[in-house]
Amino acid sequence: RRSVEEICAIDCDGFAIGGLSVGEGKAEMYDLLYHTAPLLPADKPRYLMGVGTPLDIAHGIHAGVDMFDCVLPTRNARNGTLYTSLGKVNIKRKEYAEDDGPLDPACDCYACRTFSRAYLRHLYVSKELLSFRLNSLHNLTYFLRLAREARQAVRENRYAAFLAHVESLYPEEAALAAGL
Template identity: 65%
Template sequence: MNLPGTFTLGPGDGSARTGRLTTAHGEIETPVFMPVGTQGTVKSLCPDDLRTIGARIILGNTYHLYLRPGDELVAKMGGLHRFMAWDGPILTDSGGFQVFSLSGLRRITEEGVTFSSHIDGSKHLFSPEKVISIERNLGSDIMMVLDECVPYGADRAYTEKSLGLTTRWATRCRAAHAPLDRGQLLFGIVQGGFFKDLRAESARQLIDLAFEGYALGGLSVGESRAEMYDILYDATPLLPADKPRYLMGVGAPRDLLAGMAAGIDMFDCVLPTRNARNGTLFTFQGKVNIKRAEYREDDSPLEADCPCYACRTFSKAYLRHLYVARELLSYRLNTLHNLTFFSRFMAQARQAIREGRFEAFRTAMEAAYPETDA
């Protein structure tokens, strides 16, 4: 097996590409979608479910796990993999997005971010060094640097100042991270808001720090889809072609297609799990709102060729009944289906890229997920 951090490119189709990333807990075929397990669990599912649906890597949240149960406790329990009984790769974000979303509850300085816990109001400091220490305790395969997620609409002066801070924090994260410490990889995060020259400058500065992978942050934060795509297509080619490229927090099918077309390898989003709990299900024919009255007497499966337990076993009428009755089983079955769809969707996309028919696949899926319903 290759050493952790080895990234090998496979067949491509235009800018879309396939690859294989080696981590300490296994290899990941790319492009890949990562289910989000914010607090050490993908909501309503257990690890066996994730293996069955084909998940190869999941995401954990540094902010939430630091506050509860605490990264030191997780380390004492043998690390996050052992604690949650998941033996596959894990990526942990830096917690920066959650901290910055606290708005009035945090203060940014050169040292880091001081914030008040949303749980009990206690004060905490996330410095670059502290974030690396937390992620080391969690034992994730891929760690993210601390960055500032610039709010949509920020002016150039603020964005430029923030970019400088993000680079200095990234430099400190790199220094605090022992090279491939216990096989843990470290990814840098390109910022720069919606200014293309600042994005280019951020990419250049981070490439000089020689990270094991690179992410685009600060997108899907309130901008239009056209604005997001404009930055996506301009900034992705700036990232090293021989390193994995990660688009953070983006997960609508149409946006995954755009990301793959730009050359992105990794994605994550709460969209499939959150939508499952809201009764919105994804199929290859488009979205299904299982709450609708039209499904009250529908005896057919949600998706006839879907291998998930929900589709193999139950009717739309039953899934609707569970949701309307607010039964806990509804959240579990809906989540099983949505993450199965995303796993199949990415597998079919990889195959289409390998066979040189990605644009045809993209066209067909965009028809199922028009821009007004993506």
């Protein structure tokens, strides 16, 4: 059996992990991620392809992954699912019809600074194209902030607490990851 280095040859710029999150359960996906990432050279970038919930990213970083890409933040935004410092928000729900608060009080994106949950819901249910843009802008801002917070937690040697916090925001997904 050949090593990763032999397969790659001499001068790879980085390594990718692909084929996860394509039908297996969350627990199995994380088992494979935690098994595979440490096998890759630590001195080269490690990239996880097409995996991208906030919890997936937090676990990916914990496993040693450096880079991610996924359509999830913008696709989910276009379908009304928004990620916030308090967990997921389904903006199409009727409970937001008269909610004058910001989507995420901890977020400084244009959508959160400028518009209420009620207005964002109105745009979504009216199928206004602005809804897709504002929701995507917000989700991308959230994911960038998540990555910055993860980096800071690594630097401050408190990543376990950071991961536990992200798990607390997405309890149903965390339960699936734990095999429950």
